Amino acid sequence: MSEEKKVLAICPRCKGNGYFNNDIQCPQCNSSGWALINKSQAYKNCYGTYESIADKGWEARAIWVSRKE
Numbered sequence: 001m002s003e004e005k006k007v008l009a010i011c012p013r014c015k016g017n018g019y020f021n022n023d024i025q026c027p028q029c030n031s032s033g034w035a036l037i038n039k040s041q042a043y044k045n046c047y048g049t050y051e052s053i054a055d056k057g058w059e060a061r062a063i064w065v066s067r068k069e
């Protein structure tokens with residue numbers, strides 16, 4: 001069995017912020033905003049960046065908000 005390929009994606013825990021509430025460091029990505037996740041759990045967003053599939057709803061909301069501006 002081969003090891004699953006990992007990709008560098010926007011951290012699913014802090015959504016790429018690196019911090020929670022601006023001062024609490026994210027333990028998953030070491031506050032870098034990027035985390036390695038299994039490729040099967042990732043998808044490429046419209047910017048060509050990997051994101052966790054679980055965050056798809058979050059990205060859709062972000063686009064929706066930016067379209068309103």
Ligand SMILES: [Zn+2]
Nearest residue numbers: 011014026029
């Ligand atoms: Zn994080």
